[in-house]
Amino acid sequence: MKLIECVPNFSEGVNLDIIKEITDAVESVEGVRLLNVDPGKATNRTVVTFVGEPENVIEAAFLAIKKAGELIDMSKQKGEHPRMGATDVCPLIPISNITMKETAEYAVKLAKRVGEELQIPVYLYEAAQPNKSRSNLSIIRAGEYEGFFKKIKQPEWAPDFGPAENDVKRGATVIGARDFLVAYNVNLNTTSVRRANSIAFDVREAGRTLREGDPINGKIVYDENGKAKTVPGSLKSVKAIGWYIEEYGVAQISMNLTDINVTPVHKAFDEVCDKAAARGIRVTGSELVGLIPLKAMLDSGRYFLEKQQRSVGVSEKELIKIAIKSMGLDELSPFKPEERIIEYLLKDKADSKLINMSLTDLADETASESPAPGGGSISAAVGALGASLATMVANLSSHKKGWDSRWQEFSDWAQKGQQFKNDLLMLVDQDTIAFNRIMQAFSLSKSNDEEKAARDKAIQDATRFAIEVPFKMMETALNSMEVIKAMVQTGNPNSVTDAGVAALCARTAVLGAFMNVKINASGYKDKDYVVDVMYRGNEIERKAIALEVEIIELVNEKIGLQ
Numbered sequence: 001m002k003l004i005e006c007v008p009n010f011s012e013g014v015n016l017d018i019i020k021e022i023t024d025a026v027e028s029v030e031g032v033r034l035l036n037v038d039p040g041k042a043t044n045r046t047v048v049t050f051v052g053e054p055e056n057v058i059e060a061a062f063l064a065i066k067k068a069g070e071l072i073d074m075s076k077q078k079g080e081h082p083r084m085g086a087t088d089v090c091p092l093i094p095i096s097n098i099t100m101k102e103t104a105e106y107a108v109k110l111a112k113r114v115g116e117e118l119q120i121p122v123y124l125y126e127a128a129q130p131n132k133s134r135s136n137l138s139i140i141r142a143g144e145y146e147g148f149f150k151k152i153k154q155p156e157w158a159p160d161f162g163p164a165e166n167d168v169k170r171g172a173t174v175i176g177a178r179d180f181l182v183a184y185n186v187n188l189n190t191t192s193v194r195r196a197n198s199i200a201f202d203v204r205e206a207g208r209t210l211r212e213g214d215p216i217n218g219k220i221v222y223d224e225n226g227k228a229k230t231v232p233g234s235l236k237s238v239k240a241i242g243w244y245i246e247e248y249g250v251a252q253i254s255m256n257l258t259d260i261n262v263t264p265v266h267k268a269f270d271e272v273c274d275k276a277a278a279r280g281i282r283v284t285g286s287e288l289v290g291l292i293p294l295k296a297m298l299d300s301g302r303y304f305l306e307k308q309q310r311s312v313g314v315s316e317k318e319l320i321k322i323a324i325k326s327m328g329l330d331e332l333s334p335f336k337p338e339e340r341i342i343e344y345l346l347k348d349k350a351d352s353k354l355i356n357m358s359l360t361d362l363a364d365e366t367a368s369e370s371p372a373p374g375g376g377s378i379s380a381a382v383g384a385l386g387a388s389l390a391t392m393v394a395n396l397s398s399h400k401k402g403w404d405s406r407w408q409e410f411s412d413w414a415q416k417g418q419q420f421k422n423d424l425l426m427l428v429d430q431d432t433i434a435f436n437r438i439m440q441a442f443s444l445s446k447s448n449d450e451e452k453a454a455r456d457k458a459i460q461d462a463t464r465f466a467i468e469v470p471f472k473m474m475e476t477a478l479n480s481m482e483v484i485k486a487m488v489q490t491g492n493p494n495s496v497t498d499a500g501v502a503a504l505c506a507r508t509a510v511l512g513a514f515m516n517v518k519i520n521a522s523g524y525k526d527k528d529y530v531v532d533v534m535y536r537g538n539e540i541e542r543k544a545i546a547l548e549v550e551i552i553e554l555v556n557e558k559i560g561l562q
Helices: 016-027 054-071 100-117 137-141 144-151 193-203 265-278 294-307 316-327 342-346 359-367 375-398 404-442 449-490 493-521 527-559
Strands: 003-006 033-040 045-052 087-096 122-126 173-177 182-188 238-245 250-257 283-289
Touching: 003 054, 016 033, 016 045, 016 054, 033 342, 045 054, 054 087, 054 100, 087 100, 087 122, 087 137, 100 122, 100 173, 122 137, 137 173, 182 193, 182 265, 193 238, 193 250, 193 265, 250 265, 265 283, 265 294, 265 316, 294 316, 294 342, 359 375, 375 404, 375 449, 375 493, 404 449, 404 493, 449 493, 449 527, 493 527
Parallel strands: 087 173, 122 173
Antiparallel strands: 003 045, 003 087, 033 045, 182 250, 182 283, 238 250
16 A cells, blocks of 8 residues: 655644644545644644545645635734745655655645645645755745745746735645655743754754854855855754744744654754753753654664663663653653654554553453464463563663673663564464454355355465464564573573573473464465475474573573572
8 A cells, every 4th residue: 555644734723623624624535544633822833644545645635725725814824933825835755655756746736736726826845846946845935925925926936836826815835745854843941032043053954154253243254156155054954943932931943854864853852952052051851743753762762771871672662751751852741652653643453452451351362262362372472571581681681780881782682682572572463363364264255166266365365374473473482582592691690580481481482383383384275385384393493492491401500509
């Protein structure tokens, strides 16, 4: 499935009824999922995020732009954020199985329809704009709504679609395609917009105008072409301005991080902290506008733990908590990861039903008369617990008094353990899903030859999947024994028995999963594949049994009692 994200910004952040009507228009399109609605009173602006297949998304975007034009009167709109229209900007972002070029084509299709059917002036930007001299959003928007009545009449600023006349009520709109952008504000302990802007100029890639003598009031320095020279800021792929937010009573550095692979959120935060401190100003926290990828939050958590020389091999939940607290993302309002991280919003809850149960509920579900979850899911769960024990030993060792110089060594082991744990947890539900697929395939109609053939193929495809899932369990549980053995040999000696129990769990997971491989392989018709799987499965089983014996012997040696 091709998926794109749309993040339109509407020039209304106060009237929640208007915002609701706009988002209702989005949700009226089947196949589109509304992920986030983020209104701001001081900026008088709402960022809406939704995702779906391209045709559905541009239909939803069109309806939202139409509704915003009906409800928002730009002649009366005021706000801190730069704006030029009721729908100020509407970017499309490739999410999966679609290129930026294809996404840009959909942006052009949407822009053309908005211009022609709604008669709103539309400008293309970023990847959708072939004229690179007018592809930058801030350059297009310069002059804002009030200045566009004259600007739009200039030949070089004729819109790409729609009338060359600024709409008094609806203004103009910018539509384009871009990479994932993180809108991020850093809070300051000052009310001075001038000082906030100075910090913004320090960090943003565009920097500030070069002046003779005094960097603020000095004479502007021009190049041979009469263009003002600039001093670049310290952060690449960052746009920034300073503003005062009356709602919070503080000034902020408002940033767009246009490539978080170049400048991640945590780097932007720390750099603003440094530049603010140099000007006698303190950062008190920060604010995310809209959504953020999971990786960005996890990378931030690891970054701040590494600065403390603490193990980064902790759970996903803990990494996110560290990131939130380190950057003060919850200073102005609660930061709920399940509502702000894009992967969490896209996650199908059915894929993690079992692992999200309490231990009691999982045990009760397993004990019920339902055949699933069964031995495969439980094997994965036992393997995950084994990897968790090994990871615990690594984290305890990383923080052990007197072992401070070895924190990185054990942090690396803990990271490996966490990955094995996460993979095995995913397989808990995957095994039950695999079983259900087989049951569904067997329930298909077989009233004629065509249906029989389709049913047989479905059964074989489901069986193949039901072999591959427990086989992946075997491989993962065996690999986790590398961490387990290392923790017995080099980890905190006070936890050696925990690592020993981890080995028992890993071996159980391998043997239990192999039973499921065998029973499903018995019904699979591709015998060459079955022979290969059985050969490799026997090798994994043999290695797991041998490693368990070796690890338990090491544990007993460490204990000193045979």
